[in-house]
Amino acid sequence: MAIRKNIRRSRWYLYIPLLIGLALTVLPFVWMVSGAFKPQREILSGEFTLLPENGTLRNFADLFTRVDFSSYFVNSVVVAVAVVLGNLLFCSMLGYALSKIEFPGRRALFAVVMTMLMVPTVVTFIPLFVLVTRMGLANTFGALILPFLAAPLGVFIMRQFIGDIPDSLIEAARLDGAGEFRIFFTVVIPLSGPALATLAILQFLSSWNEFLWPLVAAQTEDMYTLPVGIALISAGANTVNYGLLLAGATVIVLPILVLFLFLQRFFIQGISTTGLK
Amino acid sequence: MIIKKYATGLALLTAASLTLTACGRDTGGDTASAPATPAAAIDDSPAKGEITVWAMGGEGDQMPKIGEAFQQANPEAKVTVTGVPWDDAPTKISTAIASGQTPDVTLLNPDALAAFVAAKGFAPVPAGLIDESGFDANAIAATKIDGASYAVPLYVDTRTLFYRKDLAEKAGVSAPKTWAELNTFGAALKKAGAKEGLLLATGEAGFTHQVLLPYIWQAGGALTNADQTEFTLDTPQVIEGLAKYQSLVKDGVSSQTGTYEPWGSVEERLARGEVGSVVNGSWLIGPLKELLGDEFDQKIGIATVPAGAGGGVSWLSGGQLAVFADAKNPDGAWKFIRFISTPEQAARFSELTADLPAVTAAWGVAGLDQDPAVAVFNDQLKSTATPPVIPTWAQLSSIVDGYGERLARGTITPQDAAAGLQKDMSAVGLK
Structure with a gap:
């Protein structure tokens, strides 16, 4: 004090x-938010105004009526939720195994995870797409979700966090006769709240904002996600409908803001404690 | 048409997909330079089955209407159009080619064609599918690689000089017909109140070359020799073209940091009178009419680009339709392309999109020859040029962009720029 x-x-x-x-x-x-309420003319006028002079709801009206907005939105939600759930489960499992279970090759496996963390995604982009296509998954939710179910960054965060959980807790559970799964679900997971919250936000964010992969992997418009859909409707060959673009960006940001407000407390705690020994 | 991010993404992804397709697919043969044998002729029987089409932006919005007409004529066929964002289309097309998971038809820009053909992505146009003499000649030339044709032109995009007629009248000048008049014209517009006499793209990656190259052509220069075996950039004509571009900045007609960005703002700036004149495409007409209303005729003049020693040559690009090598329904795909290339359908597509049809006969059908603003574009089409149709173009054009910026900033002389272009572009090569 x-x-x-x-x-x-x-x-x-x-x-x-x-x-x-x-x-x-x-x-x-x-x-961005104020631009979403401005007519095109005002956005391009070159003057910086915080509030729209001739406020309009037309951009939002266009966004919701002119295009198949709801289907883009549903696709985005399905993909993001599935990716988040997958990461929460698989990254924490991997993190637990890599930090608390002794097995041969553990260090090597962790080194592989770290390497994957450092490889830029564009490098694996085309091989990944070829792989997904050969699995017969092109233009399905499988293509949009499967490759991202266990992010290397998530594994890293979870390993660091779970590593800090005292071994004595886990050993006590083991002495009481709990198996690895039981230990994982009843001891490790309940103690990992902040790291899981961080992971959920990070993965939701990256999945929600992902553009290039859904653009390529979704081959028909009914599989497009929000960012691809908004790029499709707002940018023409020689003109850009900036109002529509900004309205779309505003709508895209809302769910992230809501999620962050809910998980904010854990998020900061998670970021600041992972990696501290 | 003009896409910014285009070049970099394209270069990156095609490089990757070229490597991959080389080992991943068994299309046979390993160079694209071997003349492809045109596929068997397409018969006149009705098309059958599903035909999947990728089309971008506004073109993608309107293409389904042509698809419906096609289905009426071919009841057993079904045309499915997927809209693709313009900026990212090359990424999507090159990944599709690399994986073999492609639709049947795609719309694309001519400057991207060669890279996709080199990746063995597209099938050659079947013999006798279309009558090439019915199309814009340069648009047809932009579909040919080593003598074989890989796409059918859908629309053309050329650039003319848009200027503020009222400012020009105030300054007592008329639209420049020659190079000599251009600089004084721009200076006069500036005196009459415009901030920019002539808007010039200077440092815009992926775009500056579209503004700069026409000056080389207008001076009588060429990028390559006729056989496209070597670059011819170190010539007096090219130097003269580069000098003309630089002179516009030096004379204060154009700004050193001129830009067409943000996309869609050029028409606003022209309507406001901030920009006195600009060389741009026909898509400016619609928005300008909307912005200026009744004042359009009084305030906006459109003229063919001023001529240098080599004539008033303008940039030509446009849209073409190609059929993928891995298309599941190539027969239906070619029949759809033949359908959209008839004067009636090409005219209808032009009416729907405001694009200029590549099929010459469609101009009359669409009534485009009646509109004085559009008629200027018809005149301009008689004098156009396209960049070489080669796989390395994305890389080469970014070299031109770089030299354009240095010329505008005055950090290089036209002579050094020409020598540098010759050296740098030769290092990348034509294949």
Whole structure:
């Protein structure tokens, strides 16, 4: 408490750069939302205005009526939810195995995970697509979901976090006769809340915003996800409907904001504790 | 048509897909340079089965209407059109080719064709499918690789000079017909109130070359020799073209940092009078009429591009339809392409999209010859040029973009730029 008072009294000036930073981060976002309510002319007028002069709902009306918006939305939700659930399960299982179970090749396996973390996705892009196609999955939800069910970053986060759970807890459970699955589900998972929340947000975010993969893997419009759908309707060959684009971006951001508000507390805790030994 | 991110993504992905297709698919033969034998002729019987088509942007929106007409004429066929975002179409097409999981037909830009053909992605056009003499000659040329044709032109995209007629009148100048008049014209518009006399793309990756190359052609220069075996960039004509481009900035007619970005803002800036003149495509007409309403005729003038020693040559691009080598229904696909290439359907497609038809006879059917604004484009089409149809074009065009920026900034002389272009582009090569 004493420290906090001290800060409040003598370091108020620290808030100036923080406020500037905040403005820099938030302004583009505010501009996006306000642009979603502006007619095209106003967006391109070259003047920076925070509030629309001639506010319009036409962009949103277009977004919801002109295109098959609901099907893009449903596709995005199905894919993101499946990817998040898959990651929560598989990454935590892998993380548990890599940190708490002794088996030959454990270090090598972890090294493989770390390597995968460092390979840029574009490198594996075409091989992955060929693989998915040969499995007969092109243009199915399988193609959109399966390749992303266990992200290397998620495995890393979970391994670091679960590694911090005291061995004595797990050994006690083992002495009481619990099997590995029982230990995993009743001891490890309940203790991993913050890391799981972090993982859920990160994976939801990346799946929700993913553009290139669904663009290629979905071969008909009924399989498009939101980002692909919005690119399709807002950008023509020689014109871009910026209002529609910004309205779409605003709608895309909403679920992420809601998710983050719910998981915010865990998220910060998770980020700050993983990797600390 | 003009797509920005296009070039980089295309270069990256085609490089990857070329490698992959080389080992992954068993199409036989390993160079694309061997002249392909045209497939057997397509008969006149009705098309059958499902025909899947990829079409981009507004073209993708309207294509289903042509598909419906096709289905009425061919009751056993079903045309399914999937819309694809323009910017990312090359990625989607090259990945599809690499995996062998393709639709039957796709729309594409001519500058992307050669790379896909090199990856063995497209089938040659069957003999006698279309009458080539009924199309714009340069658009047909842009479908040919080593003598074989791999696509059928759907629409053409050429650029003319749009200018503020009212400002020109105020300044007492008329549309420039020659190079000599261009700089004074631009300067006069600037004096009459425009911030930019002539809007020039200078540092736009993926686009500057579309603005710069026509100056080379207008000076009588060419990128390659007639056989497309070597570059011919170190010539007096090319130097003159580059010098003309640079002079527009040096004379203060155009800004050093001119840009067409953000996409869709050119018409706004022209309507506002910020831009005095700009060389751009026919898609500007619709938005300008919408922005200016009754004032359009009074404020906007359209003229063919000013001529240098080599004539008033303008950029030609457009849209073509190609059939994938792995198409499941090639017979139906070619029949659909033949259908959309009839003057009636080409005219209807043009009416739906406001694109300029590649089929010459469709201009009359669509009544395009009646519209004075569009008629200028018809004149311009008599004098156009296209970049060489080669797989390395994405890489080469980005080299041109780079030199364009340096010329505009005045950090290189036209002589050095020509020598540099010759050296850098030769290093990439024509194959």
